[in-house]
Amino acid sequence: MKIIDTISEIENQLQGCRKKGETIGLVPTMGALHEGHASLVKRCTADNNISVVSVFVNPTQFNNNEDLKLYPRTPEKDYELLEELGVDYVFSPSVEEMYPEEDKRVFDFGQLDKVMEGEFRPGHFNGVAQIVSKLFAIIKPDNAYFGEKDFQQLAIVRDMVRQLSMPVNVIGMPIIRESNRLAMSSRNQRLSEEQKKNASEIYKVLRESKSSMSEYTPEKLSDYVIARINNVPGLKTEYFQIVDGDNLQQVTVWNDSDYIVGCIAVFCGDVRLIDNIRYK
Ligand code: PAF
Numbered sequence: 001m002k003i004i005d006t007i008s009e010i011e012n013q014l015q016g017c018r019k020k021g022e023t024i025g026l027v028p029t030m031g032a033l034h035e036g037h038a039s040l041v042k043r044c045t046a047d048n049n050i051s052v053v054s055v056f057v058n059p060t061q062f063n064n065n066e067d068l069k070l071y072p073r074t075p076e077k078d079y080e081l082l083e084e085l086g087v088d089y090v091f092s093p094s095v096e097e098m099y100p101e102e103d104k105r106v107f108d109f110g111q112l113d114k115v116m117e118g119e120f121r122p123g124h125f126n127g128v129a130q131i132v133s134k135l136f137a138i139i140k141p142d143n144a145y146f147g148e149k150d151f152q153q154l155a156i157v158r159d160m161v162r163q164l165s166m167p168v169n170v171i172g173m174p175i176i177r178e179s180n181r182l183a184m185s186s187r188n189q190r191l192s193e194e195q196k197k198n199a200s201e202i203y204k205v206l207r208e209s210k211s212s213m214s215e216y217t218p219e220k221l222s223d224y225v226i227a228r229i230n231n232v233p234g235l236k237t238e239y240f241q242i243v244d245g246d247n248l249q250q251v252t253v254w255n256d257s258d259y260i261v262g263c264i265a266v267f268c269g270d271v272r273l274i275d276n277i278r279y280k
Helices: 009-018 036-045 065-070 077-086 125-137 153-164 188-189 193-211 220-230
Strands: 002-004 024-029 048-053 087-091 143-146 169-173 234-243 260-268 272-278
Touching: 002 009, 009 024, 009 048, 009 087, 009 125, 024 036, 024 125, 036 048, 036 169, 048 077, 065 188, 065 234, 077 087, 077 260, 087 125, 125 153, 143 153, 153 169, 153 260, 188 272, 193 234, 193 260, 193 272, 220 234, 220 260
Parallel strands: 002 087, 024 048, 024 143, 048 087, 143 169
Antiparallel strands: 234 260, 260 272
């Protein structure tokens, strides 16, 4: 496995691979890797001749400096895991390498980024689109892998690829959960054992809501989920929205769409967690 920190070097290496007709897969990450990332990497190495994992904590997608400062960084542990998983290249550039000058590009995602994460983290998805478009331009992957925990991010990346006519196949992978069913996240490292136990209620409530969905309208079901979660010590729901899985707009009746997903953001102390459940 080669660890590369400059754009010119990774471009050189991959040009050689492409000339040989090898397919290239990319897993973009911000490091602090866990089993969720490992599942993306395993699929990437299985699907492609050459697998690249980027490890870069992207400052432009943080709308809160404290969150950026506290974001866990474990590069040595990450590289060890990626080596074990048989990755060919780790691309781990500095901020200066990726942003030699301020990235002033502003993307237009219509309504897709006006709701949920986009509403509560203004500018977040513009930053995600800035870095992912740069990574796609540098690596030129045939396939790129993203987790479905970041459900809205996946929709944004797909829309960006469509808008920019990028020849990248974007593959969404199922959420991987801890043994207590808490969705795996780099941010879980910041939770105490007690907080992890409380946070495990999030998915429990989401599953219960799915079993009783026929008894409620989407709006009433949302109220129920929010009230139940806010009742757990230390948890505070930021939003819970039941949306059409393609356009991310709220549904008012279950017949509004054949593809409905409930997306949630919850504060557990000062750690912000997201999760989702597919209703249909
Ligand atoms: O999901 C993430 O870890 C990040 O948003 C991504 C896609 C690596 C872009 O920085």
